[in-house]
Amino acid sequence: MVSLIADLLGLAAVLLLIPVAVLFIEVSLAGAERSAVSAPPPASRLRLAILMPAHDEAALISATVAAVRPQLQAADRLVVIADNCSDQTAALARSAGAEVIERSDPVRRGKGYALDFGMRHIQSDPPDLVVILDADCQLGANALDKLAACSARTGRPAQALYLMHAAPNAGRMQKIAAFAWVVKNQVRAGGLHALGLPCQLMGTGMAFPWSSLHGAEVATGHIVEDLKLGLDLAREGHPTEFCPEALVTSTFPESAEGARTQRARWEHGHLSVILSETPALLWAALRRRDVKLLALALDLSVPPLALLALLIAVSWVPSGILYLATGKSFALSTVVVASILFGIAVLVSWVRFGRHLLSAKDLALAALYPLWKIPLYLRFLIARQMTWVRSKRDGDSR
Numbered sequence: 001m002v003s004l005i006a007d008l009l010g011l012a013a014v015l016l017l018i019p020v021a022v023l024f025i026e027v028s029l030a031g032a033e034r035s036a037v038s039a040p041p042p043a044s045r046l047r048l049a050i051l052m053p054a055h056d057e058a059a060l061i062s063a064t065v066a067a068v069r070p071q072l073q074a075a076d077r078l079v080v081i082a083d084n085c086s087d088q089t090a091a092l093a094r095s096a097g098a099e100v101i102e103r104s105d106p107v108r109r110g111k112g113y114a115l116d117f118g119m120r121h122i123q124s125d126p127p128d129l130v131v132i133l134d135a136d137c138q139l140g141a142n143a144l145d146k147l148a149a150c151s152a153r154t155g156r157p158a159q160a161l162y163l164m165h166a167a168p169n170a171g172r173m174q175k176i177a178a179f180a181w182v183v184k185n186q187v188r189a190g191g192l193h194a195l196g197l198p199c200q201l202m203g204t205g206m207a208f209p210w211s212s213l214h215g216a217e218v219a220t221g222h223i224v225e226d227l228k229l230g231l232d233l234a235r236e237g238h239p240t241e242f243c244p245e246a247l248v249t250s251t252f253p254e255s256a257e258g259a260r261t262q263r264a265r266w267e268h269g270h271l272s273v274i275l276s277e278t279p280a281l282l283w284a285a286l287r288r289r290d291v292k293l294l295a296l297a298l299d300l301s302v303p304p305l306a307l308l309a310l311l312i313a314v315s316w317v318p319s320g321i322l323y324l325a326t327g328k329s330f331a332l333s334t335v336v337v338a339s340i341l342f343g344i345a346v347l348v349s350w351v352r353f354g355r356h357l358l359s360a361k362d363l364a365l366a367a368l369y370p371l372w373k374i375p376l377y378l379r380f381l382i383a384r385q386m387t388w389v390r391s392k393r394d395g396d397s398r
Contacts, residue, residue, distance in 0.1 A: 006328045009319055013334035016315055019302040020338040020345075026191030026299070027183075027345040031352055045148050046128035047075045048207075052098070053114035054080050054135035058087040064135050065096035071144040079122065080135070083114035089135075108219075116219035126210045128152075132226075133248070134204040137162075140247025147207040150243040156198075157212065157230070157238060160205030160246035161186055167251055172362055174252055176369045179354045180305045187349045188299065189242045197295040198239030201230030205248030212238040224269030231277055231296065235284060239292045267304055267373075268380050274300060305346070306370040307377055312339050313370070 050068060054061055061080065068078055080098040082090035084106065093100045103117045115132065122130075129151055131144065143160060150158035162185050166178040189199040203226040216233060218225065230240050278300050285293035302308065312335065319331035350363050358366070 002326055002328075006322060006326065006331065009322055009331040010334065013315060013319060013331045013338070016311055017334050017338045017341075018298070019308065020312070020341050022298045023188065023302050023308070024341040024345045026188040027348050029191035029194040030187045030349075031190075045073060045145055046152050048072075048129050048131055048144060048148060049077045049079060049122050049127035050131045050133055050144075051115060051118040051122075052078065052080045052133050052135050053083055053111050053118070054085070054089050054093065055083045055114070056085050056087045056089060057135040058089050058092055060136050061089050062092045062096045064137065065093055065098045067138055068133065068144075069097055071139060071142065076144075077122065077127065079118055081114045081118045081121075083111075083117070084109060110220070110225065112218050112220040112225035115225075119214065119218065123214060126214065128210060130208045130210060130213050132204060132206045132208075134250065137204050137248050137250045139205075140249070143205070143246040143248060146246035147205070147243055150241055150246070151207040151209060154241045155209060157201070157209070157233060157240040158207040158243045158246075159189070159199055159202055159230075159240050160207075160248045161189075161242075161244045162202040162205045162248045162250075165249060165251050166357075170252065172365060173369060173372055175357055175362060176366045177252065179350070179357045179363075179366070180369075182353050182357065183305060183346075183349045186244070187353055188302070190244060192295060192299060193242040193244060195295070198234060198292050199242040200296070200299065201226040201240055203227075204250070205246065206240075207243075208233075209238075212236070224266065224273060227270065227273050228277075231273070231281060231300070234293055234296050235281075239296065264376060264379065267307075267376060270304065271307075271380055274303060304373075306373045308342065309367075309370040310374070310377070312342055 050072075052064070052068075057064075065078065065080065072078060078098045080090070080093040080100045082093065082100055082102045084104055085102070090100050090102050101118065101121050103114060105113065119130070129148055131147060133139070140160075147158050147160055164178060164181045166174040170178075185202055189202075192199050203224075206226065212233060216229060216236075218229060220228070234240070278297055281293065281297040281300065284290070285297050303311070315335045315338070316332075319335045323329050323332040346363075346366075350358060354363075
């Protein structure tokens with residue numbers, strides 16, 4: 001019986017070490033990103049259709065459209081999909097200069113359905129590339145040109161560097177969340193990019209060749225439809241290329257309700273996909289001997305930083321007890337290695353990419369951040385969010 005327990009704990013420790021090792025490798029290589037590919041002259045850029053799903057975004061839509069329009073060329077289209085709106089989103093988007101289509105379907109709700117509606121709208125005059133941009137995002141300088149150049153060069157989907165900023169008066173926990181976002185979307189994706197490997201889709205700032213997207217299944221109510229879409233396209237031979245020189249940004253909601261809804265949607269959806277997709281993706285990669293698919297499967301296996309920290313901390317208890325009671329050290333030794341690699345990965349990420357976000361004191365206090373998120377992970381076990389819910393914006397009046 002003791003041997004069985006030791007074997008099980010050893011196996012659990014190895015399974016924990018795998019995502020930690022993946023994280024460590026990604027972080028180690030992030031500073032060695034490949035040289036950026038310059039965007040071609042504007043006259044040679046492929047024709048774009050920007051699809052912008054918007055559900056009750058009256059507070060933001062005018063500013064977002066106005067910021068995107070200067071990056072458009074004459075043949076481009078900016079299509080705002082006013083999806084199940086009860087405010088003035090459609091009228092304001094039209095006034096700001098966007099092409100607007102309106103969708104009303106109280107049953108089939110969610111971003112995926114809105115995107116499918118937009119795809120069917122443009123299919124009679126398809127563009128070369130489709131860019132998906134959320135209604136609360138801002139584009140960095142020449143982001144559309146850079147994304148278009150990346151996708152045209154590879155013939156595959158391209159993902160911009162998507163960062164979430166903490167509000168100027170945000171508390172410490174939101175600043176730590178912004179740092180965790182940098183680790184996931186900038187550091188880890190940058191490490192994969194340095195190896196010439198694909199990344200996950202991040203939800204906005206995504207460019208797709210029409211030939212690869214028009215046949216994909218986007219009409220789903222999945223709460224992380226972007227992540228699922230990226231995996232589906234990778235299986236079909238269209239893995240996503242990271243385009244770190246193209247920047248897209250947004251801001252975390254300041255309201256407690258908005259932040260809570262957003263976190264639950266992202267993390268519950270992410271964890272659901274990890275559990276449902278990683279084994280099949282790994283098997284497909286091994287069966288096909290597909291290195292890029294294998295890299296995606298391993299990257300997908302890395303849970304959110306806070307959860308990974310909690311899993312490491314919890315693993316110390318049974319492995320330590322086993323060692324004290326029996327002298328069997330494999331499980332404990334493996335957990336020690338995982339702890340060291342995780343600590344180095346976080347520290348290196350902060351030194352290279354996070355010092356402008358967190359002070360050294362804030363980083364030390366980040367050890368409490370996983371405890372703050374325990375209720376979120378408990379809800380995943382007992383009351384998992386399964387349907388899309390829009391996050392409350394700071395400018396919402398209701």
